[in-house]
Amino acid sequence: xxxxxxxxxxxxxxxxxxxxxxxxxxxxxxxxxxxxxxxxxxxxxxxxxxxxxxxxxxxxxxxxxxxxxxxxxxxxxxxxxxxxxxxxxxxxxxxxxxxxxxxxxxxxxxxxxxxxxxxxxxxxxxxxxxxxxxxxxxxxxxxxxxxxxxxxxxxxxxxxxxxxxxxxxxxxxxxxxxxxxxxxxxxxxxxxxxxxxxxxxxxxxxxxxxxxxxxxxxxxxxxxxxxxxxxxxxxxxxxxxxxxxxxxxxxxxxxxxxxxx
Amino acid sequence: xxxxxxxxxxxxxxxxxxxxxxxxxxxxxxxxxxxxxxxxxxxxxxxxxxxxxxxxxxxxxxxxxxxxxxxxxxxxxxxxxxxxxxxxxxxxxxxxxxxxxxxxxxxxxxxxxxxxxxxxxxxxxxxxxxxxxxxxxxxxxxxxxxxxxxxxxxxxxxxxxxxxxxxxxxxxxxxxxxxxxxxxxxxxxxxxxxxxxxxxxxxxxxxxxxxxxxxxxxxxxxxxxxxxxxxxxxxxxxxxxxxxxxxxxxxxxxxxxxxxxxxxxxxxxxxxxxxxxxxxxxxxxxxxxxxxxxxxxxxxxxxxxxxxxxxxxxxxxxxxxxxxxxxxxxxxxxxxxxxxxxxxxxxxxxxxxxxxxxxxxxxxxxxxxxxxxxxxxxxxxxxxxxxxxxxxxxxxx
Numbered sequence: 001x002x003x004x005x006x007x008x009x010x011x012x013x014x015x016x017x018x019x020x021x022x023x024x025x026x027x028x029x030x031x032x033x034x035x036x037x038x039x040x041x042x043x044x045x046x047x048x049x050x051x052x053x054x055x056x057x058x059x060x061x062x063x064x065x066x067x068x069x070x071x072x073x074x075x076x077x078x079x080x081x082x083x084x085x086x087x088x089x090x091x092x093x094x095x096x097x098x099x100x101x102x103x104x105x106x107x108x109x110x111x112x113x114x115x116x117x118x119x120x121x122x123x124x125x126x127x128x129x130x131x132x133x134x135x136x137x138x139x140x141x142x143x144x145x146x147x148x149x150x151x152x153x154x155x156x157x158x159x160x161x162x163x164x165x166x167x168x169x170x171x172x173x174x175x176x177x178x179x180x181x182x183x184x185x186x187x188x189x190x191x192x193x194x195x196x197x198x199x200x201x202x203x204x205x206x207x208x209x210x211x212x213x214x215x216x217x218x219x220x221x222x223x224x225x226x227x228x229x230x231x232x233x234x235x236x237x238x239x240x241x242x243x244x245x246x247x248x249x250x251x252x253x254x255x256x257x258x259x260x261x
Numbered sequence: 262x263x264x265x266x267x268x269x270x271x272x273x274x275x276x277x278x279x280x281x282x283x284x285x286x287x288x289x290x291x292x293x294x295x296x297x298x299x300x301x302x303x304x305x306x307x308x309x310x311x312x313x314x315x316x317x318x319x320x321x322x323x324x325x326x327x328x329x330x331x332x333x334x335x336x337x338x339x340x341x342x343x344x345x346x347x348x349x350x351x352x353x354x355x356x357x358x359x360x361x362x363x364x365x366x367x368x369x370x371x372x373x374x375x376x377x378x379x380x381x382x383x384x385x386x387x388x389x390x391x392x393x394x395x396x397x398x399x400x401x402x403x404x405x406x407x408x409x410x411x412x413x414x415x416x417x418x419x420x421x422x423x424x425x426x427x428x429x430x431x432x433x434x435x436x437x438x439x440x441x442x443x444x445x446x447x448x449x450x451x452x453x454x455x456x457x458x459x460x461x462x463x464x465x466x467x468x469x470x471x472x473x474x475x476x477x478x479x480x481x482x483x484x485x486x487x488x489x490x491x492x493x494x495x496x497x498x499x500x501x502x503x504x505x506x507x508x509x510x511x512x513x514x515x516x517x518x519x520x521x522x523x524x525x526x527x528x529x530x531x532x533x534x535x536x537x538x539x540x541x542x543x544x545x546x547x548x549x550x551x552x553x554x555x556x557x558x559x560x561x562x563x564x565x566x567x568x569x570x571x572x573x574x575x576x577x578x579x580x581x582x583x584x585x586x587x588x589x590x591x592x593x594x595x596x597x598x599x600x601x602x603x604x605x606x607x608x609x610x611x612x613x614x615x616x617x618x619x620x621x622x623x624x625x626x627x628x629x630x631x632x633x634x635x636x637x638x639x640x641x642x643x644x645x646x647x648x649x650x651x652x653x654x655x656x657x658x
Contacts, residue, residue, distance in 0.1 A: 013468030014607065025281045025470060063296075091263075091300050094446075095438060122467055124587060125446035127434035130402075134438035139518035140402055142431045155522075159581065160427050161535065161590070162339065163527035168520045180581065217263065217300065221443030221480040225454060225461060227281050227301040227473050233613065236634035240625065247637040248647045251619070252655060254635060260596065260617055261655055 001054035001149065001171075003045045004105055005078065005115045006132065007038035009062050009069035010122040018229055034069045037117025039076075039184035041177050044147055045115050046077045046185065052149060054112070055079045059104055061089060061097060067200050074195035075187030082108070086204040091217030094123075098131030100215055103208040105136060112171040113154065118143055118178050126176070133174035141167050145180040264300050266292050269312040276304035276313060281471055301473070329481035332358045333390075333418040335409070336367045336381055337400075337428060343380050345494055345536055346424030350487055351384035352495035353451055354422055357460065358387075360453055363419065366390055370408055372398035378505055383497035387504070390416065394510035396517060399524075400428050403517045406435040411511060413440060418482045420460055422451075425486035425591075433486045443477035445485040449591075449614070450474075459483065469587050469610030489535045490593030491614050531560060531567045532582045539565030540594045540615075542585055544608075545572035546601020546622060546641050553578055555645040556600060562652050568592065568612075570602045586611035600641040604629025621645075 012033045017026045034042075045056045058073040060066045061084040070081035084104050092100065105111060114136075116129035126142070133140035145164065146157035158165045159178050187195070205215065213219060237254065241247040255261045266276070272290040284298040292304075292313075305313045332354045337344040351367060358365040366388040367381035378389045392408050409432070413421070421436075423429040425447045437444035450463030454476055462475045462485045477483040534540055541560040543553055553567070560567050569579035571586055585592055587607040597615035602608060604620070604627055612618070613632065620633035621644045630636045637644055 011467075013470065014605065016467055016470045018470060025283070025467065028283075087296070090296070093443065094434065095441070095443065098438065119588070121588070123446075124466065124468070125434075126430045127437075127444060127446055130431060130434035131438040134406075134435050140431070140435070141519060142402075143427050158427075160524075161528070161582070162533075163525045163582070165524050166522040168522055169518060173518075178581070179575075221441075222445060222475050222477050224299065224301045225474040225476045226306070227303050227466075227471055229281075230465065230469065230472050230610075230613070233618075233632040233634075235631065236618075236636060238625075238630055238633070238636040238638060240638045244637070244639050244643040245647050247639060248644060248651055251635055251637060252651050256655065261652070 001048055001052045001112045002110045003048060003054060003056045003113045003115060004108060004111045005038070005041050005045045005056060005058045005073070006101055006128070007042065007058055007060045007069055007073060007117075008035045008120045009033070009060065009066040010035045010120050013121050032065065032068065034072050035117055035120045037119060037121070037177065037179065039117075040179055040181050041115040041117050042073050042076055042078060043182045043184040044177050045113075047182060048113065048147065048149055057082065057108055059084065059101065059108070061085070061100055061104075064202070070200050071195040071198070072187065074198055075191040076185055077191055081198070081200045083200050083202045084208070085202050088205045088212070088216050091220065092215065093220035093222045094125050094127035094131055095221055096215050096219035098128045099135055099219065100208070100210060101128065102132045102135035103210045104203060105132070107203070107208050114138070114172075114174040116174065116176045118176045129174060129176040136174070139169050139173045140175070141169055141173065142176045144175045144177045147175060147177075147181065263316045264294070264298060264302055264305065265314055265316050266294055267312045267314060269310060271310060271312070273309060275307045275309055279303050279307040326479070326481050329417045329419040331364045331366055331418045332361070332420045333366050333368055333422070333482070334386070335421065335423040335429065335432070336369045336377065337424055337426060338369075338371050338374060338377065343377055344424060344426065346426060346487070346489035348380070348384045348494045349489070349492040350422045350424060351381065351386055353487070353492045355385035355495070357420065357451065357453065361419070361458070364388060366418070368409065368412060370397050370405060375505070378503075379499065380497065382501045382503040383499045384495050385501065389503060389505045390508060391505055392508050392510050394512055396512045396514055397510060399521050401517045401519055401521065402431055402435055403519065404512045405432050406439060407512060407516060408510060409436050410439045412508060413482060415508075421482040421484045423484070423486045425488045429486050433484060437484050440482070442480035442482060442484055445475040445477070448485045448487045449491045451485070451487065460485070465587070465610050469606045488591040490591050527580075528582055531557065532580070534566045534568050534583065534585065534592050535590055537566035537592070538595045539563045540568045540585075540592055540596070541565050541598040541600070542568030542570065542602060543573055543578075543600045543641070544570035544602030545576070546603075547573060547578065548601075548642070550578040552642060555642070555649065559598070559645060559649050559652065562649055562656060565594070565596075568597075570608050599629050599633070600645065602629055603627045604632065
């Protein structure tokens with residue numbers, strides 16, 4: 001199985017805080033990490049490789065420092081990595097991003113499965129995976145909690161609001177994964193040493209076949225009109241009593257009074 | 262449309278203070294934009310002398326915009342009924358259609374779904390585009406993408422709304438990409454941008470830390486997925502009627518590359534949190550799986566569903582179907598109880614449209630109290646049994 005995994009380097013949004021004085025994001029000290037769902041995708045790829053052999057190639061579009069994210073994936077056990085990086089790709093929305101990633105995957109050539117995390121924790125769009133599949137014209141299954149392969153057929157347990165679905169698809173296909181697919185393994189010492197030694201190739205706009213009208217800001221149909229901090233709800237009534245019973249009684253009185261219950 | 266700081270800059274620093282991304286720095290008495298600028302434009306409004314502008318540049322040319330009109334809502338069918346979110350979107354779509362002087366249409370796809378059209382009209386639609394075929398009996402990415410793309414190319418809607426469900430988020434990007442238009446994901450607000458008349462799509466980003474309003478100026482339809490439970494479902498008016506436009510399906514069985522083998526419905530009433538009017542949710546403060554029995558008991562007394570924070574799901578105390586938050590489900594019940602949930606912004610992003618929030622937490626400084634309507638500072642394990650007892654009394658009265 002030839003597997004390509006798409007990963008994104010993201011700020012750890014669980015560490016982002018809002019400065020109450022200026023109402024802006026405090027980005028200082030916020031670490032850059034591999035998007036957690038993408039690490040689940042790398043884990044899924046390594047499990048498929050362990051069973052069926054083949055090769056795992058990890059790709060990312062981003063600034064030069066996104067190499068660190070790719071190195072982490074190499075340390076986990078991925079075979080190859082490619083960074084797609086060029087100022088011309090900047091300001092891209094999901095359509096322009098997926099267009100570039102699809103072009104890079106075409107250049108890599110042979111693939112059976114493309115794996116992505118279900119969404120990135122900074123944008124939370126869940127669009128780039130399906131849009132890559134569309135650009136490449138391959139089938140997709142999203143929200144995979146379990147992947148089994150037999151010959152050319154992939155059997156996926158797909159998470160759903162009401163339970164799950166069992167879906168079969170033949171390769172080539174793109175699959176996006178949820179956390180339940182498996183806890184990402186820790187890098188081994190050997191893997192880390194190998195990753196640190198590796199030279200990650202960087203592909204620019206000249207290295208892949210793209211129409212320059214469809215990349216970056218120019219190729220993005222959506223644009224951000226404004227950014228603001230979410231409105232705060234107003235403070236309510238807090239009961240801080242000596243006993244839990246007192247607090248509950250007061251709460252229920254208030255609720256009955258306000259005709260809430 | 263790059264954001265640029267002009268020569269007139271007086272170096273006052275107003276823009277530096279408002280930039281949500283820290284992309285502006287002061288250098289020799291002037292503001293300087295760095296490469297991490299996301300073109301969000303927050304600085305444009307902040308500049309007191311108008312020295313920051315959005316540069317118009319030739320963009321990838323979209324389709325002929327003027328040919329496109331009407332607001333469409335994709336009607337997702339689940340268990341033979343329209344999903345609640347689709348009806349919520351008809352309610353919201355009606356407002357957009359009225360404001361834009363256009364028609365509202367539902368898109369109904371499946372095998373023998375005609376009976377559902379009356380629900381779509383009752384929720385405010387003027388028209389229903391209906392495609393029926395046995396190949397379309399169940400949702401498939403390939404079948405539904407091709408069907409909707411054909412409808413869009415033929416009837417040219419200006420706006421298309423989909424619910425941000427697992428299927429909606431599977432379908433939306435595939436359709437948008439095939440058409441070559443923009444899609445704004447997971448919106449929590451819809452409006453009309455005053456200066457352009459475009460749909461203003463508002464959504465949380467950065468794990469809910471900030472909100473972004475997105476426009477799709479040159480491409481049609483303007484598309485978006487909208488989170489369930491953000492808008493209220495309209496009260497059905499069955500005296501409303503509309504026009505059904507039947508369109509033949511072009512889908513052949515071999516067009517659908519995925520095969521649905523089995524559907525496993527594991528969702529019970531207690532995990533149907535998107536439809537629930539009362540949700541009792543627990544977090545890390547519940548300490549162990551067994552303690553969720555109390556949460557379930559209270560939910561039972563109140564006739565509500567059970568929610569869980571990401572921490573509780575990660576700990577294995579509740580399955581992921583119960584998860585509320587940015588990467589879980591979005592809920593909007595009348596009453597949301599949060600037991601032992603600290604209130605990380607990612608959790609708040611999933612439940613902030615609840616009417617009433619009641620929080621119980623040991624830590625008086627927990628962020629959940631900042632958005633709770635009522636709060637009790639105390640141990641959830643101590644409060645829960647008393648609450649169960651007291652609510653049981655109230656219910657019996």
